[in-house]
Amino acid sequence: MENTTGLRESKKLRTRRQLAATALELFLERGFDAVSVADVAAAAEVSKPTLFRYFPSKEDLVLDRFADHQDEAARIVRDRPAGLGPVGALHDHFRTALAERDPITGLCDHPDVLAFQRLLYSTASLESRIAHYTAREVELLAAALEAEEVEPLSARLAATHLVAVRHELGRENWRRIDAGSTAEEVYPAAVVDADRAFGMLADGLDRTLGPLISPA
Amino acid sequence: MENTTGLRESKKLRTRRQLAATALELFLERGFDAVSVADVAAAAEVSKPTLFRYFPSKEDLVLDRFADHQDEAARIVRDRPAGLGPVGALHDHFRTALAERDPITGLCDHPDVLAFQRLLYSTASLESRIAHYTAREVELLAAALEAEEVEPLSARLAATHLVAVRHELGRENWRRIDAGSTAEEVYPAAVVDADRAFGMLADGLDRTLGPLISPA
DNA sequence: GCAACCCAGTCAAGAAATTGACTTGGTTGC
DNA sequence: GCAACCAAGTCAATTTCTTGACTGGGTTGC
Numbered sequence: 001m002e003n004t005t006g007l008r009e010s011k012k013l014r015t016r017r018q019l020a021a022t023a024l025e026l027f028l029e030r031g032f033d034a035v036s037v038a039d040v041a042a043a044a045e046v047s048k049p050t051l052f053r054y055f056p057s058k059e060d061l062v063l064d065r066f067a068d069h070q071d072e073a074a075r076i077v078r079d080r081p082a083g084l085g086p087v088g089a090l091h092d093h094f095r096t097a098l099a100e101r102d103p104i105t106g107l108c109d110h111p112d113v114l115a116f117q118r119l120l121y122s123t124a125s126l127e128s129r130i131a132h133y134t135a136r137e138v139e140l141l142a143a144a145l146e147a148e149e150v151e152p153l154s155a156r157l158a159a160t161h162l163v164a165v166r167h168e169l170g171r172e173n174w175r176r177i178d179a180g181s182t183a184e185e186v187y188p189a190a191v192v193d194a195d196r197a198f199g200m201l202a203d204g205l206d207r208t209l210g211p212l213i214s215p216a
Numbered sequence: 217m218e219n220t221t222g223l224r225e226s227k228k229l230r231t232r233r234q235l236a237a238t239a240l241e242l243f244l245e246r247g248f249d250a251v252s253v254a255d256v257a258a259a260a261e262v263s264k265p266t267l268f269r270y271f272p273s274k275e276d277l278v279l280d281r282f283a284d285h286q287d288e289a290a291r292i293v294r295d296r297p298a299g300l301g302p303v304g305a306l307h308d309h310f311r312t313a314l315a316e317r318d319p320i321t322g323l324c325d326h327p328d329v330l331a332f333q334r335l336l337y338s339t340a341s342l343e344s345r346i347a348h349y350t351a352r353e354v355e356l357l358a359a360a361l362e363a364e365e366v367e368p369l370s371a372r373l374a375a376t377h378l379v380a381v382r383h384e385l386g387r388e389n390w391r392r393i394d395a396g397s398t399a400e401e402v403y404p405a406a407v408v409d410a411d412r413a414f415g416m417l418a419d420g421l422d423r424t425l426g427p428l429i430s431p432a
Numbered sequence: 433g434c435a436a437c438c439c440a441g442t443c444a445a446g447a448a449a450t451t452g453a454c455t456t457g458g459t460t461g462c
Numbered sequence: 463g464c465a466a467c468c469a470a471g472t473c474a475a476t477t478t479c480t481t482g483a484c485t486g487g488g489t490t491g492c
Contacts (some may be wrong), residue, residue, distance in 0.1 A: 224477075263479070266480075
């Protein structure tokens, strides 16, 4: 009851959405590097300083939505059912996401999603800034692990590996779909890949860190 | 080159238009007195003080457009062809406007125009504020006459009469159309009325003020 | 007659936008 | 190498907007 209505807030939200939507539209149409922030600002009918008040960099116009998912892995681990290890929880979640064709798995052939991913993976400056978001994702996941008495170094190592696996699986699925396959066609291989990757991770983490990471 | 484009100006203009349009829509739908300025502000998505920054009063939300026509009579007199008197110029203009079904003549049966005029003539506070705009119209016309060496009092008297004739003719035409006639049906009578009213005015002014006001 | 209320219109304080000029870094032409 | 240029990002000054509270007139219920 303290957040929603309020002319000020709703207009800010609208401006933000307008900026991100306009930017994405222009980027998809002409390419990230061929569009200047001045173009985006003009198309969204705001000034350049205003744009930079909403988004700290040009890249964030595209990547901002990633912020919403930064704590996803950590949350999955924190909220997992009793008796399931962190690796198992992330593995289960990924399998479910695959079945639902969740875009984060890369197994989604909706044209808009594909275009967006192609933009991401074909733009150097975007790729490099994704690292920033990834780092935060790792950090949050590591914190969740440390909360379960995993020693700091091990927690960070495990978090790094887990996040990397999720990303790499997603990217591999995208590659196949970008090469022309449908999500349906890729699905079986995607499941096999996921099981193998998470399986390897479970083995490795079990051997190194003990049974807590991935019980039964 | 110093006025137009500019984010600030264009947004102000848009807000102003949005306010006037939203207000008119609500007023036509529910009646002037049944809509509060808070309603208008909310529907136009601005705050109440902002609304009052754009329009000095609730009535001006409707009447603001009259400001554009305030100098019309004066301009017609100033820009008239040589050899034609002020009364003749206004008379000619009114006849032309009748033929074109210009809304200012009241001889216009477009539903939107009718609804607007009905709103005007059926709302006391609007009618009373129209006087304000009329006064300014008279003042400007009087100034135009004074510029032609008509003595001040005569100029103001003539201006008052001329403006009154224009308004009363318009109102009479509206009454007939509001009673159910079409503009086509009313047209002949409207021309007769106009000729008679301007004719009377020309006679009267000629007798009182001399031939300058209405030569030949 | 009185209390409660609604509405037009105002005010002061603070958030946020525009503006234009600026810095910095990279490219291109020569 | 150098000059010109372009784009990302920043800054200070001014303007506009929102907010919430306020005045004052007018109505309604009691």
